[in-house]
Amino acid sequence: AAERELRFREKERLIEEQRKEQARLEAEERRKEKARWVSGTAGGVWGCWGPWAAQPRAVPQEQQQRExxxxxRDxxxxxxxxxxxAEAAVLVSQRSQNPRDFFRQRERSGSTSSPPLPGPPLGTRPGARRPFLRYQRSLTESAFIFRRPDPPPSPGPLQPGAFRAVPP
Incomplete structure (x- = not known):
């Protein structure tokens, strides 16, 4: 346990050193960038490098600083x-199944086993009257997708608490 704690502290120290070094490099980069803006070597009227860089800046110093x-900040x-x-990608990679695949599978199983809903009158758009009907139905269906299994045909030991997914 002490060795594990020692390794943990060493990793923490290394991470902190990397953060400090990164902050130092960023501060140095900002300082160089600021010096370049102050000296006027950041480019010409359009911020270009090349023959236009020698031209005087048409933008006031304060505006340059704001830009x-x-x-x-950007x-x-x-x-x-x-x-x-990156953090979101890590969280998604920890999931056991892709959420899109889950909902596609639910759509396929729901469309084949559920009775068709009464359609709207002809000449109206399908989602114009009740746009959230599909969403509401999916929430109510999800509450009933798990139920106890049917008893086994042969007399065998029944496992208490065993559930299986059944399409709605």
Whole structure:
């Protein structure tokens, strides 16, 4: 247990060092970017590199600073969204079944075994009167998809609490 705790603390220390190093690199990058904006070497009138870079900037210094800060915020938002997407991917990968496959399977089994619903009068759109009917029906059906199994045909030991999925 002590060895496991030691390994855990070592991993924590390494992660913290990586975070500090990343923060230091980002701060250095921001400092360099700011210095480049202040010195006016960030590009010409259109922010281009090349022959236009020597032209004087038509944008005031304050606006340049605001644009730069906005760009840095956008980078942060982008990084956060990437992290959130990665986290969501990890959560999805831990699922035993793809949710889309689950609902497709339910649709297939529900469409073959359930009686057809009375259709709307001709000339009307199918979902115009009650758009949530399908959703409501699926919620009520899901409450009844599990029931006790039928008794076995041969006299065998019945396992208490055994359930099986039955299509609605």
């Amino acid at each position: 730069h800060e906005e760009a840095m 980078r942060g938002r982008h990084r956060e969204s990437i992290e959130k997407a």
